[in-house]
Amino acid sequence: MPANVERKKKKSKGRVKWSNLYTFSCFRPPAPASNRLDFGQPGFTRVVFCNDSGKHKTKPYKYSGNDVTTTKYNVITFLPKSLFEQFRRVANLYFLLVAVLSVTSLAPFSPLSLIAPLVFVVGISMLKEGVEDWHRFIQDMEVNSRKVNVHIGGGVFVDRQWKMLRVGDVVKVNKNEYFPSDLLLLSSSYEDGVCYVETMNLDGETNLKIKRCLECTLGFDEEIKFSKFKAVVRCEDPNSSLYTFVANLEFGDVDDSNDLDLNSSYPVSPSQFLLRDSKLQNTDYVYGVVIFTGRDTKVVRNSMKSPSKRSRVERKMDHVIYVLFFMLLLISLIASVGSVMYTDRDQTDKEWWYLRLMDDRDASFDPGNPLVSGFLQFLRALILYGYLIPISLYVSIEVVKFLQAMLINNDQDLFDEVSGKSVEARTSNLNEELGQVEMVLTDKTGTLTCNQMEFRKCSIEGVSYGGDVNEIVRAASQRMNIDIQSYRFNLDGDDSTPRDSMETVEISSDHVNESKNSILDGEHDMKNLGGIKGFNFGDKRLMNKMWIHGSNVWDMMMFFRVMALCHTGIPVENEGQSGNHRLKYEAESPEEVTFLIAAQEFGFQFCRRTQSLLFVKEIDPSGLEVEREYKLLNLLEFSSSRKRMSVIVRDEFGQIFLLCKGADNTIFDRLGDGGRAYQHATTMHLANYAEDGLRTMVFAYKKIKDSEYEEWSSSFSKAKAIIGPGREELLENVSEIIEKDLVLLGAVAVDDKLQDGVAECIDKLAQAGLKIWLLTGDKKETAVNIGFACSLLRHDMHLFNLSLSREVESKNELKAMKDDILNQIEASYRATINEKTKDDPFALVVDGKALEIALRNDTRDEFLQLAVNCASVICCRVSPKQKALITRLVKKYTGKMTLAIGDGANDVGMIQEADIGIGISGMEGMQAVMASDFSMPQFRFLERLLIVHGHWCYKRISKMILYFVYKNIVFGLTLFYYELYSRFSGDVLYDGWYMVMFNLFLTSLPVISLGVLEQDVSSDICLQFPALYQQGQKGIFFSWKRIIGWMGNGVLTSLVISILNVYILSPSAFRKGGQVVDIAHLGVTTYTTIVWTVNCQIALIITHFTWIQHIFIWGSIFSWYLFLLFYGALPPAYSNREYKLLVEAVGPAPMYWMVVLLVVVISLLPYFIYMVIQRSFYPMDDHVIQEMKYGRKVVVDDETWLREKQSSRKATHIGFSARVDAKILYLKDQLHKKRMFIIKSITNSPIRRSISVNPLENRD
């Protein structure tokens, strides 16, 4: 039966005239006509011929199409454009130059060894760009080819792709479809032309917004009527402001509707304006005219070009490259000048006859042309010493980052079982950036919360129900048990302490987390059992009609009636679950839905609504179910200024009730003297709920005498009839007359459900020294609630509210607004300065409009200064563009690494703007993920991603780059030193193949293993010691000190290697057979020492040896000998000077091995001594922790480990743990007072001593 009724109801369109529920808005007089002079002026030139898109095919009314492209390239521009992008990098340009030169005869070695890596590097980067762009293209295609119902004339509507849409088209959009472009609403499936829109993608708000068509177009609500529809819209030019729209609608040619003026003009306001990418909900269909298309739409105007991001380490690496480049130029200059000095006849009186410089002149050594030969020598040196600037570094970094990204993608701990998705590194460019984040800017809805309201607690008649123990109190009391084991005092008198707080629990903060998790698990279980979405409440006293056994059943019932009647929702058919007669509801706000669901669970099922009647199935105090009918007399609408909503109903017995719900302050102000019975208890409960981050609402009622109602009703009707600007104020005043002398019933608390693990994650991030800003499009109250829920706010915080005062706002004067904001900022700032000594935490809550002023050029410095001083910052009602702007300013002003995380299209700007953008790959659209650098299914994975992977990747990349610089300096400079011995002629000590092999095989794999597998400490220790993360924030592993240090080490090592080899090996014989060394012998010995040295050096750097590292490092050294053996075994036609070098010449000579041993030890000794001194006297945190963990067990006991784990956390004011700490302080204080009291009483009455010493003992 009920199902039938429901279906019928659903079919009959607009049977409930929704507008009537909104008493204030019906018959709303048209807004004052905007200044018509605007139109046609600059900025207001757009003209739209409605239902006549043919006119927009030609100029001047030809506007852009509705297809949207976000790609950077197309087929033709890809090659030149991406090549240009690649060669904008200085290093690549240099490599290109070298590659070109290497083809000429100048090159000392084979051109392929230079060209191949360049092609590889550029190719990989271009491929990456191409693939990313291809994904964007697919995404665009998908969007552009969505279908929409378009009027093609004669009242016929057909499906067309979005991209075919033109300005002026009339479209029909059905329920749950997205608007294809910015539309002017003409009519809807409701008689009064309203429709409900969800703007999740624009501002992240999940509340439905009401849009309403103009009265004049109300009639066009059937397809056939559009055959004769003609109108012209004159409006503003495309702009990015989401909340404004100025236009005029000019009507003409309407034949059969007499009630409309021909050719009259109607002002259009934003409430007739439907934005692209918002979604039609709760409305079967709407008709609209396309106003802005494609890139003219507000949402596209709000989007930004995706910038290509490079990590800070990489940008710093550029500077390192510049230093190396300078070094390269310097030695090349020295080499070329030196060469000229020796060759030029004028410079020397010596005759190097054996060179025959004057015969068959070689341009490089032409005594008669020193400038040319100098220049050629310079070019040659640039190529030869190119080893200083290793292209292989770029290759290795690409490879390492790819592998790192693979490890991130494959981490099982970053996998979400629920969604079956895992964290994905979408660009591998920014892995190490994850280890240096200092600011996290996060969206709220869908990121922190799962966009799901739950009924959690209520307080009826001063009794709190559904009261799980407050998690913070629980954790605090657990921790307290350690601290105060010796004094166990009963704190039962204290209201805020739960009954079970004094269980003897051991011990660590892990346990706190565990117990917290178990609470959460419990919740899940309950949810699974009950299976009711939006209802997470488990108090036996209220469930299953148990409440009827309570003491004051009347108030209880009234409480549930408020819940079931005071709303604007309607029931909808419940799919599935046909077994029970539970209904689903739709309402303007999700809270109302949860109230209705809760009421249903308590036995007050709101089942039907007609124009003026509400039907509720109630439980009688006797326990029977009865269906009651309430006549809706009036509905006093919710508004942000009133902060309450009331309904006036007449029940079946003719009694009139005013049922009211609203914010606590406003309700408390309106309580009658007899209605304050529960106020004290309720207030306390409200405070507890709010501290838990629950959204609270207070319920009250009032019985109205018929006479009183009649009197008031007439004045209300009168007020309603008034048309004019003062109407709303008047209505408010009239409402206030009746909304007084209320009786308080209680309060409810709704949980805007946080995603799993969000609170813990924020806690850990805060301990690791990250600052977290919340940027949301939602309203302030919601944002603040969530702030509490995820511990970004605390009750003992100084909360600064930055918002425009009403008077200033209404005046709409920029100057006044600016002054207002500046004053507020200054006042707050002074407060932070003055009270800094008190160590009180500060928090800042900024409203979108205030933010707009605060972010202007002349105030933003002050604003940011204030914001940075605050422990947490919450910005509410911010537009997507503002989010991006804040991100940019924070990045610029603080210079700190910022990470933005969000899930919706409204977060795209911020994600792109931040150093790292993270998209939540939730159920909603993919825009955020597409724009992001990393995507994750849940917010909580941020912790592991940053603190483990970020930390590792940062260290790995830093160490790797430093080592790479070192190793190439060592190698490159030995080439240069040899030049000093060969009169700068540019002879190369090593065989061409040695040079190729160096970066390709002999040293590459150990570096890659360092870059991929190095771990200073294991992942669980990273998580246990958040302080380790601060090493990345301070950037100590890639500081200039370190860079210079490693360069110095490289120079020193190269000197040691060159000098020792030269001095030891010449001029006397190096073998018993009397043979002396030639170039090949010196070369092979020097090269061997280099291979040994750089590979042993990396063994000293690596602290984490798996079999892979062992194989790579020792294998590299071994493979050098293997190479020598094979190379030497080739016929001399291929092996040249190296023929049988190892077997015949150096291998049997003890001298060779002795030199290698000596040189390797000496060149590593400085670093080793440095390392020893650092570790012994100035150990870093990771060193000490390594020692504590892996060192001998003698000093390690659990106590120090735990203590250090605790103290490694950054002192922070936000986060769960911080709140627990604060609670402990508070409880200790209470305890102290109690103790004093007991001591007093003991001294007063010695008999009591035996009783009061340990009251808890009995309970155990």
Add this chain to the structure above:
Amino acid sequence: MNNQVTNGASKSKRISKKPQYSRFTQQELPAWKPILTPGWVIASFLAIAFLFIPIGLVSLFASERVVEIVYRYDQDCVPEMYRGNVTAYIQNSLTNKTCVENITVPKKMDPPIFVYYQLDNFYQNHRRYVKSRSDKQLRSAAYEYSTKECEPKERVNTTPVTWVPIVPCGLIAWSLFNDTYNLIMEDKVLDINKKGIAWKSDKNVKFGSNVYPKNFQYGAPIGGGKLNESIPLSEQEDLMVWMRTAALPTFRKLYGKINTSLEAHDTITVVLQNNYNTYSFGGQKKLVLSTTTWIGGKNDFLGIAYLTVGGICLFMALNFILLYVFKPRPLGDPSYLSWNRKTVS
């Protein structure tokens, strides 16, 4: 447990992309995590010290056993009248270049005694010079004409055929060292064995037995020594030694071996032909007689370096031992953690 999971949720798991577990992808490979503890530090310093000091001593000892006579003759062998214009003297083929000098053997020298010539300031490693050779041509008569690499001394203009190849071509061969030494002791000529001074691989593989010098030192200017055109290159060991270009501007090259022992205080008369021009670029010429041991020729530097490093490491080890005795830093002392240090300061 595992089975349950896989069976129970196999359908949903197939769609979901749960990363496969492997110790590598989860970064949980068993690893050796060495920590630089005081014990390791001291042990490694001591190990180096105990390894290096003996090696240093042994090699120093070996170097001490080597007897080496170095005699510089480029100054002495220029007659007084030419001292002002040495270049003219050396370039004039008519002047008498013979020079007789006496050297004394300081210690007993056991055979084999190696005879070297040592040149200073001679850049055999100059790029133009190093490149100017044709290994192909040296290897086989078939490649007589592959002289491209030999610029500038690749071919000569002869009549009647113009531009015939020089064998061996190139600057290196062209500038062959051509001073000769004869050693006389007590009126008896000391036999200098000029065989077996080149590397085996040179003799057997790199220098062909069917390659004979051609057009060598033909026409002006004449660089260095001439070659006997009837002996194949594989027998011309002087050339092989010379063609092994030295790495540094000061180098020795083997001239020959003496297989008789020399007693201490023996006087040797050196009759040498001072032909080679090092004067125009200020080079020096030396005659070296030296014995060898297992480390080769005289080389004190190696031993000293080993001893020094060993000494330094011993010193470091002792320092650290003292340090850890008197002022030990306990391993994993938490007071060194940054957050603890901050609170102290």
